[in-house]
Amino acid sequence: MSEPSVEMLEGRTFDVLVVGAGANGSATAEALAIAGYAVLLVERSDFGSGTSSRSSRMLHCGFRSLEGAAGKSLWQHLTQLPDRLALLKSAREQLAARADFVGAMPHRVRPVTIVMPLFRGGVGGMQMDTAAALLALLGTGGIPLDYKRLKADNLDDLPFAEWLLPRHDLAGVVTFRDYVFDWPERVCADQALAAERLGAEVRNYTSVNALRQMPDGQWSATLRDEMNGAEATVAARMVLNLAGPWIDSVTGLVSAETPQRIAASKGVQIGVALPERYKDHGLVAATDKGAFVCIPSQGLHLIGATNSKFTGDPSKAAATDAEINDLLARANALLPGIGLDRSAVCYAIAGVRPGSRGSSGRIVHDHAADGLPGLVSVTGGTVATSRQTAKSLLRLVVQQLKVSRPKAGSAPPNVLEAGRGAADATAFAAEHARTIADVALRRTGEAWSTDFNEQTIQDIAASLGASNGWDQARIAKAISDFRAELAELYRRDLGSVSSPQTDISRSTACPS
16 A cells, blocks of 8 residues: 655546545545545645544534424424424434444444533423434434433432532433544544545645646646655546635635635634543533533543634644633533643643534535536535535536446445554554654544553654654654644643642543
8 A cells, every 4th residue: 555656646637636634535535436436635734634633523413403492382483493494404414424424433433421411491301302302203323312311319320410419500411322433533544545445546745736727627736745845736527625624725726716615713622531430421511601512532531612713724723721721610610529620631622613604514615606617615514424525525526427437345444443552653654654643643543542651652753763764863853843743732741740639630630
């Protein structure tokens, strides 16, 4: 599975050029390759290193769409029928996306029990019962909802109960089954590598520096290797712009007159360590500052998320002290017994959501309406709905292009587990890993674990150095670059030492 150099791509023609190898781009490349299209997938950084890696890591079952609509009067439903139908459609799409994702990648997801508190004056138990009945009618794709409603005086030893019970307005909780994907970066890499095994050309660290439509209707793209500066020009019959928050930058290469499609917003999550018995439980709640989530992920829990407008370079988005402190304050207010402080924060993730300007949800933009036939962009897509995005784009491509080779069939799943270890780093050359971050964050997932340390970084660097012929100076620079990335983008300092903790917060202190 050797990677072609950029120069080797010079002059080649593809059916479809897919720009961006996050969840949407990698899933689409795989779907197109299965169908028999000649595909080139390029990513300016590494697979899944952008917005996809900052995902909430949840496959929602639809409750968040329905909880506000359940329990309304018949007159309210009739007078707000379009809104109610939109909510039902959203819930049905979430259920379908969850079932599809779980069925296609069972080795990348796991079920968790979600706890949702009910407060007096807020959404009531009967409303949630109605929402659960609606979800069952919409169809859960064969995945049990496992819905239960519990009174505040009957929570026993349910995780989160002891931290909720100091609240006098707690009326009870509901619990239900949802799924999390601990490792969204690996999902993207799996799909990109599956596309490659099916015949697609796949390149990370390759940017599109120029894009124009030729007189015959095909597209010409100039590619640049971000590692060595080499360039090549290729042709494609269609271009799918799935570059996430960089979508407008890609269309801007074609024409400055193309309307802006992205409404970017920044979301921050913090990773904290909770007691072992919480590992299969999460919590979601509606607050006056928006949705609050606390989701188990690779031995920690992710608490989020903030939501603010964003301008600037998405690759430089990082959590501020104010945003981290805001999430801690929200957690302590919602869960009075949790007692979190800054020493509990292992890392912080900041992602830029590529929302759709003037609308919500996923939108497929066919730029034929802008006088650019054969160019298509997608805004508002998520990891959870990426397979649905891929199916939508496949249908669109089929309408416009005939396949150029026999249908390939599906590739066998890549069932590699997180934490393969630094000793396996030489094997990652076949998976296009070029940096310590590629291995630690996206090929093994070790950097997200509670016991990630300096020795692991040294081991990965040594293995990469041996397989790539790096000298000691190059190895030292790779380590320095990675530590700087951890500190700047993920607010993780492996050299930090936790301060003394109270009895409650000691159990939630981040291991150092």
